[in-house]
Amino acid sequence: MTDACVVVNGLRKRFGPTIALDGMSFGVRPGLVTGFAGPNGAGKSTTMRVILGLDAADEGTALIGGRPYRDLRRPLCQVGSLLDASALQPGRTARDHLMWLARSQGLGARRVDAVIEQVGLRTAARRRAGGLSLGMRQRLGIAAALLGDPPVLIMDEPFNGMDPEGIIWIRALLRSLAAEGRAVLVSSHLMSELQDTADHVVVAGRGRVIADASVARLLETASGRRATLEEAYLELTRDAAGFRAAGAPEAAL
Numbered sequence: 001m002t003d004a005c006v007v008v009n010g011l012r013k014r015f016g017p018t019i020a021l022d023g024m025s026f027g028v029r030p031g032l033v034t035g036f037a038g039p040n041g042a043g044k045s046t047t048m049r050v051i052l053g054l055d056a057a058d059e060g061t062a063l064i065g066g067r068p069y070r071d072l073r074r075p076l077c078q079v080g081s082l083l084d085a086s087a088l089q090p091g092r093t094a095r096d097h098l099m100w101l102a103r104s105q106g107l108g109a110r111r112v113d114a115v116i117e118q119v120g121l122r123t124a125a126r127r128r129a130g131g132l133s134l135g136m137r138q139r140l141g142i143a144a145a146l147l148g149d150p151p152v153l154i155m156d157e158p159f160n161g162m163d164p165e166g167i168i169w170i171r172a173l174l175r176s177l178a179a180e181g182r183a184v185l186v187s188s189h190l191m192s193e194l195q196d197t198a199d200h201v202v203v204a205g206r207g208r209v210i211a212d213a214s215v216a217r218l219l220e221t222a223s224g225r226r227a228t229l230e231e232a233y234l235e236l237t238r239d240a241a242g243f244r245a246a247g248a249p250e251a252a253l
């Protein structure tokens, strides 16, 4: 785990009687798209919120480049994130939203216009954020994540609300960000969305990691015929021994 940019170690978190995180541990390495998969309620969003300093863990640590989020200087330049694409001031234009974020980090209008271009929002940049479709708001959220040109990107369900063209676009974007050497963590509750996108997959279940392996390894482990990632995932979740064969969490990084 020494070369991981993000290291999550032994996170535990309760919300009243609900155990959201129960010893979540994994690393996210540079140059790879790491998919963060698992059923609804597995603890993916909570883990991301803890990494980004938005929720406090009861136990454990989450470090970005060796530091907790709260200790990062100019955090948008260290880690870009998309958590909730609807967390916007609806009356502000898309461009003004980005300008407001950019100013908080000492970044200028030129950088704002570059990310607007990069996410394909040029024609919508002067529209009010509240009037944008979910797919466009996802693009705006991705633009915000890219603003500070960070080495680490964390995106929670970025495929939500995207049309087929948007899904193809975001897959290519995630791959190119990883190819530039960035560490990319992207959650999805659908393994099929991660097919052809992720290099590595961390599967969460009930607040902990139940598999942590390369996509190639997961596909190899699926028995017999050519399996899709979704089929490999279903096969592995049925068979705990299969998870060990795919790489136990502590052995995989």
Ligand SMILES: Nc1ncnc2c1ncn2[C@@H]1O[C@H](COP(=O)(O)OP(=O)(O)OP(=O)(O)O)[C@@H](O)[C@H]1O
Binding pocket: 015, 018, 019, 020, 038, 039, 040, 041, 042, 043, 044, 045, 046, 047, 189
């Ligand atoms: N603020 C909160 N208050 C109470 N319970 C919460 C809160 N946030 C999360 N939980 C609970 O913690 C558990 C983990 O939720 P989390 O959103 O992290 O899972 P997830 O894997 O991201 O699921 P999904 O795919 O549905 O977003 C769930 O049981 C959820 O209901």
